Amino acid sequence: MATFLFDKIIFGPVKSRRLGVSLGINLLPNDSKLCSFNCIYCECGWNPEKTFKVDFHPRSVVKERLEQKLNEMKEQAEAPDVITFAGNGEPCMHPEFAGIIDDTIEVRNRIFPKARIAVLSNATMIHKPDVFDALNKVEDNILKLDGGKEQTIIDLDQPVGTFNLERTVDLLSKFSGNLTIQTLFIKGEYNGKSIDNTSQEEIALWLEHLKKIQPREVMIYTISRDTPVDTLQKVDLPELERIASLVEQAGFSTQISG
Incomplete structure (x- = not known):
């Protein structure tokens, strides 16, 4: 049940199970989660129940802190593989x-x-031209798609506001392959409702979305830390490997984090 927040703008470096030696950048408040999703598996916990004025870290401060940290790492001969937002x-x-x-x-x-x-983005802001253009500039544009059915994604990701799967898939396809799709697979129960995005029907629909999006890679993973909902179960490695084999048969490179 316990979750955690990042209390600095620049954090790490840490050994990422997906990206290697990663230096993290947190653009959100240090003392509260701020997200357009409220995922039931999020390691940062729930969004605040009350709205509040958001003080984003200023652009100039983010640049200053990043430059300072990278210079420190250079002095220590500690090179990052990736700088991760x-x-x-x-x-x-x-x-x-x-x-x-x-x-x-x-x-x-x-x-x-x-x-x-x-x-690492949930893809809810990619309708904004400046965000779309910025994501196209980075080497690892990693965007979330957590299921094949719209209702499954809503149940898992608890969007703040409306969510339209067809529109999301269409927007993801506009990257013309310059993206990685990340999908977290999970089972369990939430609010008396069964949660499972690994069923045959779910995977078949999800694969159809991937064929439309044409990502250069698909990251498949499951929970590895505490979640705000204690009735969730991680998907075991053989199941992730089964799903990955279907993705590869569809013609996409796959990375598994069990």
């Missing part, structure tokens, strides 16, 4: 997200030009 919610909600991406590219190119830049 993640943190306490949806990074693309930051009003200066596009400018921050430009700053990050410029700083990365000066200090660690071989490091990749990654964004």
Whole structure:
């Protein structure tokens, strides 16, 4: 049941199970989650019940802290594999997200030009032209699609506001393959309702979405930390491998994190 928040703008580096040695950037408040989803499995817990004025980290401060940390790592001969936008919610909600991406590219190119830049996003902001363009500039544009059925995604991800799966798939396809799809597989129960996005029907529909989107890679994973809902179960590795084999048969490169 316990969850955690990132209490700094720049955190790590940490060994990521998906990305390697990752230096994290949290664009959201340090003391509260802020997200356009309220996923029942989120390691950061629930969104706050009450609305509040959001003080986003200023673009200039993010750049300053990133440059400082990368210079420290260079002095210590500790090179990151990737600089990852993640943190306490949806990074693309930051009003200066596009400018921050430009700053990050410029700083990365000066200090660690071989490091990749990654964004872990739930894809709810990709309708915004500046966000879409910014995501197209990074090496690892990693976007969420947690099921084949719209209702399944709503049950798992608890969108704040409306969610339209057909529109989301259409927007994801507009990246023309310059993206990675990440899907978290899970089973359990929430609010008296069975939760399972691994069924044959679910996977078949999800694969059809992938064929429309044409991602360069699909990341398949399950929960690895505490979640705000204690009736959820991680999917075992053989099941993830079965799903991955279906993805590969459909013609997509797959990465599994069990």
